[in-house]
Each structure stands twice: as C-alpha cells, then as structure tokens.
Amino acid sequence: MKKITILLLAVTISFTACKKKKEEVKVEEETVTTEVTKAKKVKITLNAKSDSNTSGNVVFKEEDGSVTMTAIISGLTAGEHAIHIHQTADCTSADGKSAGGHWNPTGKPHGKWGDVTGYHKGDIGNFTADENGNGTISMTTDEWCIGCGDSTKDILGKAVIVHAGADDFTSQPSGAAGARVSCAGIIE
Template sequence: MKKISLLAMALVMGLTSCKNVKKDTETTEAEVVENEVAAPKGLTVQLMPKSDSSVSGTVVFTEENGTVSMSATITGLEPGEHAIHIHESSDCSSADGKSAGGHWNPTSEPHGKWGVETGYHKGDIGNFTADENGKGTIEFSTDKWCIGCGDEMKDIIGKGIIVHAGVDDFTTQPTGDAGGRVSCGGIIE
C-alpha cells in the first residue's frame, strides 16, 4: 500500500510540476508577443517632368515608430531655391501638373511655414536649394503624417508630391507664390 501511495504522490507531483512549466511557457510566449515592434513601412515615388521641364527625381517615404521621414533627390532644376509640397491628388496626368490639385490641407489651415503658430497646410514642406548642376536634396520628418493608416488627417497615400519652379514665400495664400509645377509624382502603394 505504501508503495502505491508513494507512486501516486510522485505521479501527482510530476503532473503538477508539468502544469507549472506549461504556465511559465505560456507567460513567456505572451510577453514576447507584447514586445513585438512593427516593421518600418516605406515607399518610393518617382518624380516626372512637368511644364516642359527636365526635372525628375526620387522621393522616399519611410514610417517608423509613428514618424514619417521623407528624403528627396531632384535633378534638372535651375540653380537656386525651389518649393516642394504634398498636393491633394496622386494624379500627375496633366502636362502642367495641375491635375494633382491644390496643397494637401485636411485641417483647413492657411498656407504657411511648417510649425508656425499662424498655421500651415499638412502639405507645406518648404524650400530646398539646387546646386550649380541643378541637383537638390531635402529631408523632412513629422509625426503628423502616416503611410496607409487610413486617417484622412494624416495619410499621405493617394496624394501627390510637386516640385515648383520658384520659392515658397510662406505668406501668399493659398500657395506661397511658388511658381509653376516642374515635377510631379503620385504617392501610391
């Protein structure tokens, strides 16, 4: 009888310890799932010449940890400053780029310089400088954009990126008097 009781007790203890191991494993697996980090999102936009220009380039958007970064390289420009904006539509079909609509402005703010108290469009990126060879670059980051999140106030998918012939004065409404549209690219997935 004693042998059966000892055997039964050993069996119960073994099962109990297996259950505890299983619980520990489940807890560990749950912790791993909670600590997963979303992979960065990204897309590349090709800029095409507009308004009889030879301006082209590449704009790369990446989103990581709630911040969208933009890195653009543009060629074929006149040396000097040029404006770049996100516009309402990814439609770049017209010869002058006007098919992309006006500046992207989902919050109905006045045109201005990014971050100023008087307001600015979500598409008001700003100016960059082209060197003597007509090449310019610009980098920009914000937590006010997203890539494919579906939020109409933040999502840049379905918009267009426009490079202008001139400089954004950050004052003239509604466009900053930036001149003609010399390059256009649709921000599409």
C-alpha cells in the same frame, strides 16, 4: 540549579517565539507581448512637368510613429525651389495641375511648416538646387502616416510637386512658388 533551569526555559520560549512561520507565496506569471512593426516604405519617381527637365526620387519611410521624407531632385535651375504635397496622386496633366491644390486636411492657412499661425500638412518648404541643378531635402514628422487610414495624416493617394520657384510662406493659398516642374503620385 533552579536558576539555570528557569533561564534555559526562558531561552527556549524565546527561541520558539522567534521562529519564522513558513508562508506560502503565490507567484503569478505575467505574459508580456512585444509588438514589432515593420517599417513602411514608399519610393516614387518624380516626372518632368511644364516643359521642364526636372526629375528625381522621393522616399517616404514610416518607423516608430514618424514619417521621414527624402527627396533627391535634378534638372532644376540653380536656387531655391518649393516642394509640397498636393491633394491627389494624379499627375496626368502636362502642367501638374491635375494633382489639385496643397493637401490641407485640417483647413489651416498656407504657411511655413511648424509655424504657430498655421500651415498645410502639405507645406513642406524650400530647398536649394546647386549650380548643376541638383537638390535634396529631408524631413521627419509625426503628422504624416503611410496607409493608416487617418484622413488628416495619411499621405497615400496624394502627390509630391516640385515648383519652379521658392515658397514665400505668406501668399494664399499656395505660397506663389510658380510653375509645377515635377510631379509624382504617392502610391504603393
């Protein structure tokens, strides 16, 4: 009988030692704020310059830190044409030269967009007009913004210029693209 009592006592001590202690757990609440930003959009109308019939629309849309530009242009001669962003939103002169030179806030040489040797922030590139004189071009970049106030990225207050010819991507400072056949200020 003594053996059973000792065994029962050992089991009781063992069981008591294995009981888990209740611990007080503190749970901290964390507030997560998600910022939803509305897409910014600017639509501009291209007007004919240099005695051309070139017109069209350009839409800039900023979303998630990138700006997409889509241009639909008509009244061109068939073939390649350059499109650039120029310094100011002034399209008052008949030849479009009131818009100034290419927008180049970083002081780089003229070139093809994305080229490691350098390019202006306004060096968009070339597009092709079909046999009816219609052309489109679209691009997306995180190197532009709409109204952010960063002088190296903000396209507001600049102008879109369509040229009579193609950009050769090497001639300085503008790519020898010929006359300015259409202009529109990038304004809200």
